[in-house]
Amino acid sequence: xxxxxxxxxxxxxxxxxxQLYKKVASVEGGLARTESEITREYVEHFVxxxxxxxxxxxxxxxxxxxxxxxxxxxxxxxxAFAHVIGDLTxxxxxxxxxxxxxxxxxxEVLEEVREMRPHxxxxxxxxxxxxxxxxxxxxxxxxxxxxxxxxxxxxxxxxFEDDIAMAWHRP
Numbered sequence: 001x002x003x004x005x006x007x008x009x010x011x012x013x014x015x016x017x018x019q020l021y022k023k024v025a026s027v028e029g030g031l032a033r034t035e036s037e038i039t040r041e042y043v044e045h046f047v048x049x050x051x052x053x054x055x056x057x058x059x060x061x062x063x064x065x066x067x068x069x070x071x072x073x074x075x076x077x078x079x080a081f082a083h084v085i086g087d088l089t090x091x092x093x094x095x096x097x098x099x100x101x102x103x104x105x106x107x108e109v110l111e112e113v114r115e116m117r118p119h120x121x122x123x124x125x126x127x128x129x130x131x132x133x134x135x136x137x138x139x140x141x142x143x144x145x146x147x148x149x150x151x152x153x154x155x156x157x158x159x160f161e162d163d164i165a166m167a168w169h170r171p
Contacts, residue, residue: 003063004101006108009047009056009070016067017058018043024091029131031091032153046089049074054085055117057108059092059101068093071105073123085113086124106141110168123168128153129161143168 009017021038024030033042050056054074058067073088075081088109092101113120125143127134135145143166151160 003061004068004096004099004104005060005062006057006104007060009050009058009072011047011051013058013067014040014043014047017047017070020067020070020093021091023093027094029128030094031089032128046072046074046087049087053077054087055109055112057105059096059105061096066093068096069101069105071102071109073109073125083119083121084124085117085120085122088123088125102137103141110141113170121170125166126163127166129164135164135166138166141168 018038018040021031021033021043022035025033025035025038031038047056050072052074054072056070056072059069060066061068069090069092071088071090073085075085076087090102090105092105110123113123123143125138126149127138129135129148139145145164146167147165149163149165152163153161155161
């Protein structure tokens with residue numbers, strides 16, 4: 001995909017990342033947070049944590065210079081978990097989904113872990129059980145299902161669903 005540039009994020013990306021997350025959250029099931037829960041403070045928090053103690057990449061559409069994808073993860077800052085990076089979130093603009101951007105973002109994160117972060121042995125994420133497409137995608141990248149968090153997600157239309165805990169382990 002030659003018209004998409006994957007690069008590390010920085011603090012000046014915060015307004016564009018906020019716009020991206022609001023757009024993705026506006027689609028049912030796009031993110032766990034609703035559009036109104038995507039605030040500048042929320043975005044500043046995860047961008048800052050990712051820069052200090054994690055990894056974050058954005059996908060930029062070269063034609064419009066707009067951020068159309070984001071992936072971030074970070075450590076929790078406890079020695080016993082120094083080998084783990086988690087709180088992984090990936091978001092791709094609805095108009096750009098299905099074009100391989102999510103895969104490109106994940107590949108960058110896993111490459112960074114393999115090449116630059118030998119102390120990271122485990123990358124964690126959580127996905128809702130109804131998102132079977134995402135679960136298959138994560139498994140295709142080498143993530144394994146490790147557990148089920150029962151009735152963890154409350155649906156906006158009522159009812160609950162389980163979250164699936166997944167992890168990628170350094171070979």
